[in-house]
Amino acid sequence: MARAFGEIAGHPPGSTFPDRRALSRAGVHRPTQHGISGSQTEGADSIVVSGGYEDDQDDGDLIVYTGAGGRDPATGRQIADQELSDQNLALALSATDGLPVRVIRGRGGNPARSPVTGYRYDGLFRVDDFWDEAGRSGFKVIRYRLEKLPAEPIEAIGPSVTTGTPGPAPRVNARTQRIVRNTAVTQRVKELHGHRCQVCGEVVETATGPYAEGAHVRPLGRPHDGPDVEANVLCLCPTDHVRLDYGGIVITDDLDVVNALTGVAIGPLRTIPGHRIDLAHVRYHRQVRTF
């Protein structure tokens, strides 16, 4: 069965479970032992936070979670370094691919946040960072920062206004420049291309493996209403994604990449068998992104 990301039907946030077997049967967190449910190809779909690691921090909507491995099974103490592989790599992929992670809290975690008995599903979080550090034990641990997602799907995110200066002219600290969407379709296109940019040919190597972005040629959402299908998605490096979205490059009907500002040809779009680009979307893009 395909790994299930996001909410599990019939189990809304707040649902409780007496034990790990019940959690597993419900599909909310399938493994009965591991804290992280995931694979290093698909990413992680859920974690259990139950105070197993001395370095975990649970502040409610913000959780700093510790990866798996390196512990003495008898004492639970860290006795060796953790590695960015297996379940730990899966949870890092959830960060780079923007996958939502179900968080289940169990007895034994932060008493203010955790159920007194059994397990409770507490909603979807995003992994917004991962890193390694020396844990309290001195051994290397992989750490993840998870932030709770709003209950309602929204696209916009909020600004942080600096309020330090008196007077009527606060300079804002905007929190975001770009939102890069990741869908099952963009994921598939990236895999088809081995994460190689269709414009510059580069593969961006990171600690979690090759990184690319799926770029919708005709944008999603109103008023463009581009479809989320492979024929409307390019596999691009982050820089060429910015160029495509902000009027730096356009694609011709012959699938050549052209500098939209100068009209100068850059080179052919890299194509592969099995990934057809719909020229209607390329034309729409040219129409709206040439200023």
Next chain:
Amino acid sequence: MARAFGEIAGHPPGSTFPDRRALSRAGVHRPTQHGISGSQTEGADSIVVSGGYEDDQDDGDLIVYTGAGGRDPATGRQIADQELSDQNLALALSATDGLPVRVIRGRGGNPARSPVTGYRYDGLFRVDDFWDEAGRSGFKVIRYRLEKLPAEPIEAIGPSVTTGTPGPAPRVNARTQRIVRNTAVTQRVKELHGHRCQVCGEVVETATGPYAEGAHVRPLGRPHDGPDVEANVLCLCPTDHVRLDYGGIVITDDLDVVNALTGVAIGPLRTIPGHRIDLAHVRYHRQVRTF
């Protein structure tokens, strides 16, 4: 006076104003004629939506707004193409730089959304797209998609779960991969470097001018608590920003860029007088991003 982005103290959303002069005096929307308040170096801080353009659409939290210019002052009809310059370029910069825009609705817009008389400040929006198209008149107009920001500053954004397939395993469409922060400090660093990437030396050209990202070396936010200061920010292209954040590159104490996966030197970090990098932040980054 510096342009004021974000909320204006004393004028929360819902504040009403009898006329444009009152709006201007309050600092909520300074120009008394123009629909867009902004400059092509700083971006736009506010717009007035009052049905001036036949192509505007106001669906409440989502506004498709039309740029300025090309109209007959007598009839208000579009009689010439609009250009991505002046106020129109300012509002596009608010998109690429992630600046929040105050939206003021006036009498004359969508009757379901607009005040019956005068003007009302309706909160902060983000410009999440801009493009050009043939307006109803047949002339080229610049269009902007604005989405309302949540009242509370939040960092996380929501996933969209595909619910088409029956059964317990919905595959999620995550809406985001990365959030790139833009602050007054990152803006300053980008300007110091002329938007040239400090790793690869590239300047990414777009329809709004050169594009770069300010990358915090020691990350902002808990538990890293990196400072939002110039000595902790690099000017990077989007691809090298991904590499820096996801363990692809690290910086040595000699300010050389090194492939974090292979240990191979890539070259010196491009530095300029007047932008000092604090080695403590570079060391912190090396420690947490080498897996």
